[in-house]
Amino acid sequence: MQVKLSTALAIPFLLAGTGAAAKCLSNDTTTPAGTLPSSSTSQASNSSSAVVVDLTYALHAPQITSSPDDRVYYNFSNIRYAAPPVTPSLRFRAPADPVYNRSAGVQDGTYGKICPQAYTPWQNAALVTAAPGEHESEDCLFLDVVVPQSLWDSRRNTSKPVIVWIHGGGYQIGAKYGTPDSNPLGLLDRSFVDGGDGVIWVGLNYRLGAFGWLQGSSFTSQGGLANAGLYDQRKALDWVQKYIHLFGGDPNRVTVMGESAGAGAIMHHITAYGGDEGEGEAPLPFQQAIVQSPGYVPRPYASQAESSYAVLLDRANATSLAELAALDTLALQTANKLAQTADFYGAFQFGVAPDGGYVPDLPEKLLARGAYHRDIKVMVAHNTYEGQRYTDPAATNSSAFDEYMALYFPDASAEFLAELSSDVYPAVYNDSSSSDSNSSTQADWTTPFERLRTAVSEFTFTCHAYFLGDALGPAAGRDSYSYLFSVPPGTHTLDVYYSYFVNSSSSVTNETVALYMQEYFASFVETGDPNRGSLLPIFPAYGANFTDLNLNQTFVNVIQDPAANARCDWWRATSYS
Template sequence: MRFTGQSFSAAATLLSLATTLVSAQNSSSQLPIVDLGYQLQQASGFNESAAYYNFSNIRYAAPPVADLRFRAPVSPTTDRSSVQDGSDLRICHQANPAWALIAAEWLPQYLLAGILPNVSTTVTAGTASLANVTTAAAETEDCLFLDVIVPKKIFESAGSAAGGGYTSGSKISYGNPAGLIARSQTGSSDGVVFVALNYRLGAFGWLSGPTFQQDGTANLGLHDQRFALEWVQKNIHLFGGDKDRVTVVGESAGAGSIMHQITAFGGSAPSLFHQAVPQSPAWLQVSSPYAQEQVFQSYLQFLNVTSLADARDLSEEQLIAGNVALIGVSPYSSFNVGPVVDGDIVPQDPKYLLNHGQFDKSIRVFTGHTSNEGILFTPPLTNDSQFGTFIQSALPDAQPAVISYITDTLYPPVYNGSYGYTDLLQRVALALAESSVICNANALDRAYTDLGNDTYAYVFAVDFGVHGQDVPFTFKNPGEPDTTGGLVSLGAANETIAFVLQDYITSFATGGVPVTDVNAWAARS
């Protein structure tokens, strides 16, 4: 998720569940210090060209280690003995399914030249070998940190200066937000305060199941996000942001997380943000307590232990290896872990809660998705009989009549284009897109439209419209290399389209309506 903001009395706050920053080097004696109460935080740098301060790696929760492993986040201890400068980059442990490597092998050829795949879809433990598990230097269990990027004009008005899918991603994933901040400052606007946060991933943040939940907390990633949102409510005014004008932005798992936060506790919890921009809200919940239990038991087997208590006693390196293995062997199109119905923060599937009025009705939404969401997760099937097998594996609890309805009525083997596809891969891709992203987005839009709220939406159909391909446009910075969009990089981001998308997001954050003054697009706003 990303989170956004705008001036001391009017500064919108843009909050992100995944981004990064670039800052110029400055003498530490020249950089401001913010008193957070529990610690003193100095800016890590000041970007001269973009005129913003970067407060990096601010701790928002205690280290989730030792006995706090697999438990809900708690407040950090007070330590005012020294000034924190955010010089040590922290991100949560990452892992990717082995099928992502298979997708990278065949998907570009299919998209660019129409070449049908000739690869195996089999994922085995050997594919996710633990022999050479490596991690980035910044990866650590102690990762509950966030970044605040604030334009100088907004920060100085605050008067606070005393002298940051469910298995991978971080606050530094996509690139720095300079482009977004710059577009937010067009006209007379002071711009937005930008916050980016980490939350626990993979087995560290998304285990669940009956045995696990006897002494562990399901949906830890959601709890981390909520804890960070509470931090924003308490502290963003110190940076010039307005806690009553918080907009959350997220892509893929970040967007799916936003939907879970909108429906958290069935809508009974206090609002922690006021607007939302979920881009491709994606999730396929682990279907049943039995399936969740199987995943947890597999994790224990990879760790060579028999209980969660034993897992808490292992070294961080052992937990990393188990996480890599568990996510690595995920069936094609899945990640083995993710949000689940737990009867607490997720009382039911968010679509059910939206359809039954059990959500935060005070929020305004601007929802987006790409035109070809499913192809990135599509297994390279070669014959129609495999389609039914794939659907059955994705929905193991579904009755045969339901599977037949999906394969014969909703997505029949008719390739003349009348159903929106002309080959088997497009058929699978459409089924995946609608089930894991588009139905989610539509449910959210419909819920707020039915309330009479002004609701906005977009479809990103640029180039191939692959899942994640709008990310390089969201974070486009003129003169800098493009960030990658999803698992497959398919070319540079068009600057004009990037400006339009950035305008839409930042104008929605600051004024509640997505608009742009870019020629030829202004009339469409």
């Protein structure tokens, strides 16, 4: 099958490289799950008792922190947006309203937990059986609000745009704030350049693993809520709509921003209940989205949800949801961890999947038939080699492709798998030494590993970005925007370090790229157009030609989106049968 070729359309802008060697912390599994770094920079972390926000149900004072640009920020940390989902009546259920707690006095954000984490053996086998970290707890439904002091001081006279960050982590790990890849101060500093007036940042936790991502009739018939993690996110977004004005934010200018699982979740919100025409669906609690490497493995078969639930019951030595919900937290967290041992290389046991309600179908199917919220403006993105870390290094022969596709799509017919292997991703390898570079026999891979990596990249990440950019761009008659992050090595999550670049000690190889990205984001959040910065290369609209801004180590140029190809079109059309 032929791929639409990427063609340079502009003279590259040369960039100066600086910074340390890139490192993907999201893939650094040497730190025990639950370790929670400080949520402030080294410049300041004092609490301010003079600044208090009254949420009616609780009072909160911020930690004071300053950025490398010497701008002062208030971090209202660890605000409850929902009740602790720790009792049998709240586990595996929709998030409930936070408990009235004014009697606790003014809270300074020092108490806060991250949701229980679970690593797979292919990530770090030692962490599969490690005890939960001291900061891990089922009582984890907290969010942070980071406000520039200047915006707080003027909050009664004006309201500013808001970024809501939904973290990634394969739906199994991650947290709202505190790690180097989610410190917003650099991004917030950029919102004041080129005439910007500043923005407010919100980061949220949501239930992970089995606590938030179970589905299936066996589970729901016993009272479980499918995809509870999506409801947590929606609860937090609704909280923003209700309370962000108290911090100086504008609830009508909210941009959700997410990477990997966080971005995949955003796609599911945009297609929730089938979109604008969905039964019972209300307008979305956001107006724009920055969707970076939207990640989810398509799970189209009911048997997959049933299998994951059965694995959890087995690891917990339970026979019903009632028994699961009654377990002590250590037993349930241990079962969540051990369930990860039942999956294959590159896969996670739990994740988002169709449930017949909030998620009526796979997002690509809903987008293809127009069943989505059309009034959302988007910027999408993907990296060069998204599937690198999710591809088995032992996949060194052509048969590995067939073996893994059968694992990813267990109920697929022989015809589906044969078409996938023979027509969509044929075992034809590009001979880089060949002079016939235009031959119809040339492929986008040179080895069996690259062939499998390409497939995993596309059906897990890159095709999703193409589908969403198209549906909310050309197909909707409006502008969307898309970038390709090709800074070497171009692997999954690397661009998040550039998105949240703070200072020269950050793990980026080119600070100029990071500053460009942050200014594009800030401009998009504030104006709906990334092109406010007069000194930056023009960021073109995606358009009918599927145009990407290509961010490289040494240049920025304009290309055709490599994900806008016939293989992704095949994934959008397939029935998985």
